[in-house]
Amino acid sequence: MSPHLYRLPALFLYALFLALAPLAAAQQAAAPLPNVRILATGGTIAGTGASSTTTIGYTAAKVGVEALIAAVPELKKVANVSGEQVFQIASESMTNAHWLTLAKRVNALLAQPDVDGIVITHGTDTIEETAYFLNLVVKSRKPVVIVGSMRPSTAISADGPINLYNAVIVAGSKDAVGKGVLVVLNDQINGARDVTKANTSTLDTFRSPELGLLGYMQDNRAHFYRMSTRRHTLETEFDVSALEQLPAVDVVYSHANVSRVGIDAFVNAGDIGLVYAGVGDGSLAAQVRPALTEARRKGVVIVRSSRVGQGIVARNGEANDDELDFVVSDTLNPQKARILLMLALTKTRDTRAIQQMFYTY
Known part of the structure; x- marks a missing residue:
């Protein structure tokens, strides 16, 4: 048999590839764009300054959602975008009531078949908290992406437009499905549970200092390299659809010469949960241990966290949590521990059940 006969199958396949390649390219080009809804809440991304060089001392939450969208015409190339102004506030003023309103709106939109993903524009000061709250209560695998900026929209080096553009791409990406709520700034994709604001003013402020970011934005694509192992969104037990308010929980910050005044004040004000942001491994100062113990006897659930910002708070490490009937925050920082405790x-x-939640979420 001629050796040329063995080449026929390969030649046939190559010819078939050449014939079908233009068709595949045409189909890809004709693929419908994802439908992404942008929910605006204010923040620096919607802020304005006195001049183009004003990057501090600006006024947040001045620009409306339609103007934000219009400022990035390239959005039309990557998604069918529509906008909705939910709030118009600086994020330091974000409240539990705002979170409940936002979560209910997000869940309502994600239930619609014509919505493929959601982008939330937000002030950076409390992005990590809003993201983690939504990570626990959103009931969909569709992408939810929170985005902000460190410089106002009027600055000559404003980072808001590129951040918004990248966030819309991620929200419309099939690769982002099922990865929980994401935070996108500075060409980086972080997960809601681990991300924190780490610098007061630089563009690279958002970090996941221990466990790392989830991915990068490059060439108009989301590139994911890891996923969180903690349960989120559809996998959680939390449902806010019928909630009108969240339980009263506050954070008590420890320091040298700390007193029991803050603990007593919160308990007297009606808190049913307290997060103690202790030094080191959540250590209890001698002068506050009695106050926390008394609060627990009154039914207040106590969570030991750490102001350090990294590391596991060890159960029965710096305190006998079994004996005191306390909960430890695992790796959650105090502000995120507060969110999980409220939910x-x-x-x-039941503190044993709550402790298991901290090891689950």
């Missing part, structure tokens, strides 16, 4: 208290006051 946990909508389900139970």
